[in-house]
Amino acid sequence: MKIAIIGIGAIGALWAYKLQQAGHQVLTMTRDKSPTQLQIQLDDNPIQTFSANALSQLTTCDVILITVKSTQVNQAIAPLYSFITAQTPLIFLHNGMGALDTLGKQWQQHCLYLATTTQAAFKPSSQQVKHTGHGLTLIGRYQAHQPALSQHLLSQLNLALPSVIWDDNIQAALWKKLAVNCVINPSTAYYHCKNGALTQEQYHAQLHALIQECHQVMQLAGPAFPLDELQQYIYQVIEATADNYSSMYQDIQHQRPTEIDFITGFLLKKAKQYDLHLPTHSALYQQIKKLENDYS
CATH class of the missing domain: 1.10.1040.10 (N-(1-d-carboxylethyl)-l-norvaline Dehydrogenase; domain 2)
Structure with a gap:
């Protein structure tokens, strides 16, 4: 699958590494839009190189994970609007609640999903990430009328960084x-x-x-x-x-x-x-x- 990660903090870097390690094509988006590549080392594993900030590639992604902080959600995805199709699932993974309520009305036609995780990660440096705790990731609908994520997508996320489970009562x-x-x-x-x-x-x-x-x-x-x-x-x-x-x-x-x-x-x-x-x-x-x- 082709998967974009918006925000390469600790959790974003962990997901990027695990997804690419599982064989998926991973596109990363950073706060500084200038680099076209970035490198991440997970624990003592080999360094992996990732494509970065290729906005035009977002239109062909199968899913987009937004792993920025709740305070950065609007700022992070607003410039990407014209590059994201309404059919592309957007999974938001951050602490706190209410960040999606501040999005503009134009996003209401998109497939928005909320996630919460007990996975733990830490970035000792810009290129290193430590997986400090294994846990569970739950994903559910932001709005009741939205369809559930496909079983294929859920299974691929689960294979990359288990365990990932669909939750009909994500709230x-x-x-x-x-x-x-x-x-x-x-x-x-x-x-x-x-x-x-x-x-x-x-x-x-x-x-x-x-x-x-x-x-x-x-x-x-x-x-x-x-x-x-x-x-x-x-x-x-x-x-x-x-x-x-x-x-x-x-x-x-x-x-x-x-x-x-x-x-x-x-x-x-x-x-x-x-x-x-x-x-x-x-x-x-x-x-x-x-x-x-x-x-x-």
């Missing part, structure tokens, strides 16, 4: 991931710690409050998971990723824009629709915005 998975991100990402960014540090007693009260507030919103706006199930799941993720630094921690450390508006910001907007007040999330949101505003 439930996205809300669960949102709750994880709302609790872990801003907390680790503000307290300057690895994920695992959040299990320390000094953070218990805040984490409990953050989880309770997430649960309040999810009861009304999202899937109604039992509170103890949600809490257990979030602590399982913390323990499984104990040695990791969250993406928001890394963004703050490198003085980059964070995804806070599509993570905690999205949760707060939903809470407002139901006249819910989330004091713990609101305070943490303001603390992260202050850190961003303090960049020199």
Whole structure:
């Protein structure tokens, strides 16, 4: 298959390498549109060379994966509109929720899909990517009227980077991931710690409050998971990723824009629709915005 990857961060680089390794023709699109080739080394495997930024090739792609951050979705795909056919599936894989809601009306005729993953990757340099955790990728419809992805496409993605599964209720998975991100990402960014540090007693009260507030919103706006199930799941993720630094921690450390508006910001907007007040999330949101505003 001919597959384009928009955004070659850690997850985009991981997918690019795995898909090309599986025999597919992979086209990469970078923020800097000038390079015509790029190289990626996955772990200790041989370096692979990829075609880059050939816009005209997008028209003949079988599928396009958009792996930029939620804050970059509009900026990344707007220049590509005239090169993408309405029939080409576009799979968006990023943290947070609400990024596709900001797209222009012209995109509503396209085949848009949402994905969430527990695959973990890290880029120690521009040409290196480390696969730091194996996991599950779920893909589902952005809008109810859209067709499911073909079994052939799903099977090819699954063969390249297992496991990939179609999810008819992708919103439930996205809300669960949102709750994880709302609790872990801003907390680790503000307290300057690895994920695992959040299990320390000094953070218990805040984490409990953050989880309770997430649960309040999810009861009304999202899937109604039992509170103890949600809490257990979030602590399982913390323990499984104990040695990791969250993406928001890394963004703050490198003085980059964070995804806070599509993570905690999205949760707060939903809470407002139901006249819910989330004091713990609101305070943490303001603390992260202050850190961003303090960049020199």
